[in-house]
Amino acid sequence: MAVDPKERWGARKAASRRASILTIAHEDVETPRTTVYKLSNETEVVREVEVLWETAQRAFLAIGRLLVQAERQFRGSFEKDIISRLPFNRSVAHMLRTVAEKVEQGYVPEAELPRSYAAAFRLVTLEPEALEEARSRGLVSPHTPRSAIERFRQELKSQRIAASGEAALLAVKRRDLLSRLERAKREVEKLSQELAELDSLEASQDHS
Known part of the structure; x- marks a missing residue:
């Protein structure tokens, strides 16, 4: 279906009117357009980037959920016939699954996940006490970059080492x-x- 170039991509619309939909693990994820249209001002540029960034987050979480579902459904063949054929390595697959599982368990709400799967993985694998400390520092947020979480984890490691003598x-x-x-x-x-x-x-x- 043709899409009006003047129509803002990413706007909330009925599914039948969306230009491109990817359904992953029963979740609709809008696929990003590849054509960049001329934008009228700086605010619109920021808004468009935010939409694309949010779409990327929803995609990695949906992929993680699909892999969790597939692991349960195809346990005997999951590694050989699915993981080995994915367009990313086992490490990435593990991170995506882990993030999806932690969200499913309610460990970190979806709305509070960083918008990078690597950052989200480093956050959800914190111990409960460390996660609460991260939350108190404002690190449990979609806007938290991986570098901030890495610094926090390094600080915790240094504290543990210092406490050991x-x-x-x-x-x-x-x-x-x-x-x-x-x-x-x-x-x-x-x-x-x-x-x-x-x-x-x-x-x-x-x-x-």
């Missing part, structure tokens, strides 16, 4: 140093290999 701090520092040393070793191996290849190339040119 000096031995825990030294253990964390040791693990960090070992990790950096391992990365340095891999870099040295890579550079040594490149140097050997360069020496081999120069030797072959000398004999030519």
